[in-house]
Amino acid sequence: MIPYGRQNISEADIQAVVDVLRSDFLTQGPAVPAFEQAVATYCGVKHAVAVNSATSALHIACLALGVKSGDWVWTSPITFVASANCALYCGAQVDFVDIDPLTYNLSVECLEEKLKLAESLGRLPKVVIPVHLCGQSCDMVGIHALSQRYGFKVIEDASHAIGGKYRNEPIGNCRYSDITVFSFHPVKIITTGEGGMAVTNEARLAKKMQLFRSHGITRNANEMTQAPDGPWYYEQIELGFNYRMTDIQAALGLNQMKRLDNVVTKRNEIAKDYDRALADTEFVIPFQDVDRYSAFHLYVVRLRSDDRGRSRKKIFEALRDSEIGVNVHYIPVYQQPYYKKLGFIKDDYPEAEKYYFEAISLPMYPDLTPDQQRYVCRILKEKLAVISSSN
Numbered sequence: 536m537i538p539y540g541r542q543n544i545s546e547a548d549i550q551a552v553v554d555v556l557r558s559d560f561l562t563q564g565p566a567v568p569a570f571e572q573a574v575a576t577y578c579g580v581k582h583a584v585a586v587n588s589a590t591s592a593l594h595i596a597c598l599a600l601g602v603k604s605g606d607w608v609w610t611s612p613i614t615f616v617a618s619a620n621c622a623l624y625c626g627a628q629v630d631f632v633d634i635d636p637l638t639y640n641l642s643v644e645c646l647e648e649k650l651k652l653a654e655s656l657g658r659l660p661k662v663v664i665p666v667h668l669c670g671q672s673c674d675m676v677g678i679h680a681l682s683q684r685y686g687f688k689v690i691e692d693a694s695h696a697i698g699g700k701y702r703n704e705p706i707g708n709c710r711y712s713d714i715t716v717f718s719f720h721p722v723k724i725i726t727t728g729e730g731g732m733a734v735t736n737e738a739r740l741a742k743k744m745q746l747f748r749s750h751g752i753t754r755n756a757n758e759m760t761q762a763p764d765g766p767w768y769y770e771q772i773e774l775g776f777n778y779r780m781t782d783i784q785a786a787l788g789l790n791q792m793k794r795l796d797n798v799v800t801k802r803n804e805i806a807k808d809y810d811r812a813l814a815d816t817e818f819v820i821p822f823q824d825v826d827r828y829s830a831f832h833l834y835v836v837r838l839r840s841d842d843r844g845r846s847r848k849k850i851f852e853a854l855r856d857s858e859i860g861v862n863v864h865y866i867p868v869y870q871q872p873y874y875k876k877l878g879f880i881k882d883d884y885p886e887a888e889k890y891y892f893e894a895i896s897l898p899m900y901p902d903l904t905p906d907q908q909r910y911v912c913r914i915l916k917e918k919l920a921v922i923s924s925s926n
């Protein structure tokens with residue numbers, strides 16, 4: 536089976552991990568701060584806090600921004616459930632903003648409309664979490680302008696997007712947001728096995744996230760309620776978690792950072808090849824905004840149809856039968872049984888509904904060979920012809 540995504544591991548990556556295993560520290564050693572520094576420098580951002588997943592990063596980002604019971608957090612419905620769950624962890628309520636029909640990212644027009652209504656109801660969100668779907672940035676200038684007007688904070692869920700650019704600047708520089716979050720799960724752009732990072736330009740937020748990452752414990756005398764009892768002394772001043780990244784993971788991530796630009800270039804080349812191969816078919820290829828450079832975590836095509844996903848399902852099954860590991864990103868979060876119970880209505884998200892009936896993620900990873908890619912495109916066209924003739 537050709538998978539939809541796959542990690543890229545070099546001999547140097549393996550050596551970097553082995554070196555840590557032979558060293559004094561498996562966790563809380565020098566590799567974690569070195570990895571944080573490498574990501575911060577790459578993104579052009581002041582602070583970076585490495586954690587054990589992007590899910591944890593989203594959680595501590597919400598906590599650092601003071602999200603709590605009674606607050607609202609808004610995000611896109613076309614995302615992984617973690618983008619919404621982080622708000623529920625804090626006792627807040629979640630709502631969704633429909634997607635843009637071209638980019639499939641959270642729609643700034645829908646956001647503005649929803650904000651106007653929320654203002655009149657006295658239910659403005661505390662935080663909005665735009666998700667850079669597939670690795671292409673959201674319209675951050677538009678979202679930032681609305682955040683100024685309506686007074687909400689912004690967490691960019693850039694789990695798909697490290698190595699991407701917005702207006703010629705790296706995603707993660709937090710020019711238009713308070714915090715940006717990355718994932719290093721193996722299917723993502725670079726990996727640490729499991730892992731994530733939250734980056735910010737605000738020292739105050741970084742400090743809080745560092746506390747929440749490790750039980751809420753400080754060893755810094757300036758933050759304590761009393762003078763230390765002795766050199767052993769620490770204080771727990773918040774209710775935090777064990778969300779720490781190990782040095783084993785950080786060493787892998789640090790070495791992967793060296794190839795980040797190459798890996799993203801390769802992903803863009805694969806995307807261009809798909810674009811060319813599928814240009815004259817019924818598939819809608821991904822729209823790329825001129826001021827954005829996608830990291831291309833995913834390559835999503837849409838099969839135009841008004842048969843409520845019947846054709847898409849047929850193509851999907853035919854591809855899987857041909858050993859092509861296609862996938863669907865994502866089932867709208869409000870359709871999940873846990874969220875359905877909270878009372879969301881499909882009719883509120885017409886674009887997300889349409890997208891869900893039509894989307895297919897094709898195999899996309901740096902080690903996908905030209906032969907494999909040609910095979911995927913050939914089967915895709917063959918199956919499409921069969922389905923078109925049977926309709």
Ligand SMILES: *Cc1c(COP(=O)(O)O)cnc(C)c1O
Pocket residue numbers: 587588589590591614615617618666692694695717718719720729730731
């Ligand atoms: C993968 C992903 C996450 C969660 O990442 P983990 O590191 O697996 O916790 C969150 N948001 C989006 C959009 C993702 O794709």
